[in-house]
Amino acid sequence: MIFILIFLNLSCELESQRSRPSYYSNGKFGEFEPYVRSFDSNYYRYTGKTLPLDNLEMEFADSASSGSDRAVGECNYRTRKIKVIRKYWQSASSNERTIIIYHELGHCYLRRGHKSDKSGSMPLSIMYPTIKTNNFFQDNKQDYLEELFTGNTSQFSSLVYHQQLALKEESDDKDEETFCRH
Ligand SMILES: [Zn+2]
Secondary structure, eight states, X not given: OHHHHHHHHHXXXXXXXXXXXXXXXXXXXXXXXXXXXXXXHHHHHHHSOOOOGXXXXXXXXXXXTTOOSSOOEEXXXXXXXXXXXXXXHHHOXXXXXXXXXXXXXXXXXXXXXXXXXXXXXXXXXXTSSSGGGHHHHGGGHHHHHHXXXXXXXXXXXXXXXXXXXXXXXXXXXXXXXXXXXX
């Protein structure tokens, strides 16, 4: 407990010593700013580094450049411009908005590609190619953040559950096989 308190204290000190990046001062991220700020501070929490967001541009669009009518956002690796589909954003919950912005920043700033790993029906990454992660995000937020910034998935308790289930099924199969041979 003492260790945890000291650690938290240290984290707070580090956070307060951090200088406020200038790109937030002109409101250039508009209503995306709270989500960008939260991504930025989580990035700092996991890596100890500040994101170079000076070149980031964000805007609403009525449709994706790809022409896909199922896309909710996109990030151009080269220009570092994020487009968010306005119609989807307007009806999205706060968690869905977080996932969209984190996912796109994950592409452009963490250089992450898509990750389709699942535990049962639960995606194990914000970088899952669809917004399905939203169904599980609220209950597993810290696990998803850790995965995004470190690539780890072993922290997901549901993964442990499904691994145990798979092992159990495997040993059940063996029993059955042995039984059949008798
Ligand atoms: Zn994507």
